[in-house]
Amino acid sequence: MREILVIGIGAGDPDQLTAEAVAAIRRVDVFFLVDKGPVKQDLTALRQEILRRHTDGAYRLVEIPDPERDRTAAAYPAAVEDWRRRRADRFARHLVEDLPDGGCGAFLVWGDPALYDSTLAILDDLRERGVVEFDHQVIPGISSIATLTARHRIALNRIGRPVQITTGRRLVDDGFPAGVDDLVVMLDAQCAFTRFTADDRVDIYWGAYLGTPDEILVAGPVHEVAEQIVTARAEARRRKGWIMDTYLLRRCALPG
Structure with a gap:
């Protein structure tokens, strides 16, 4: 069974990681990074700094290109659901291709995973659809x-x-x-x-x-x-x- 950790990493300061988050990061084989394009490279750099500080480098980093999202749609909830489904499909493909059975993967989530973040809803969707088998754990973060x-x-x-x-x-x-x-x-x-x-x-x-x-x-x-x-x-x-x-x-x- 694959294991997925959804790790809250705080609002932006690498020093905001909890001891629980640091311990979780050190267990991970593969980190999945949602790539939001060159404009937001600062966010990628902050995640990489966190990994530099708290790991020995013995991990893989897999980038998942984020699908385009229509932020001007009149039917906002429907547009969000469509975007989440397309994002979930990409997550599923990389979980299957890049995380072997028995491996531990992780998503590093800004702030706290339970507050205005889509990762948990996407993982719930994948479990309900039976696209890929995994167990997951949530590590709270400073919002x-x-x-x-x-x-x-x-x-x-x-x-x-x-x-x-x-x-x-x-x-x-x-x-x-x-x-x-x-x-x-x-x-x-x-x-x-x-x-x-x-x-x-x-x-x-x-x-x-x-x-x-x-x-x-x-x-x-x-x-x-x-x-x-x-x-x-x-x-x-x-x-x-x-x-x-x-x-x-x-x-x-x-x-x-």
């Missing part, structure tokens, strides 16, 4: 949310209050959820936070490239710093060709 709050030196929650995690797309469609005062927003290419005004009394804690030398942090009343964030985000994306960012929106005044 971008944990890194964000640490960098801003704030707690994620307030006493007795809920925290919700959503996407920029949902924030545009639904606004600030009722009954929630602390909202983490991920995958926001539209800068949905710009919709809030002074009357909304919302603070923002924003971070990009968290845990890397390119890290950028901005915090303050959202109506005061929104344009600063939009400008910083656009300049950083133009300079590097890609950006990963997240933020926490926090209502200033709790009801009642």
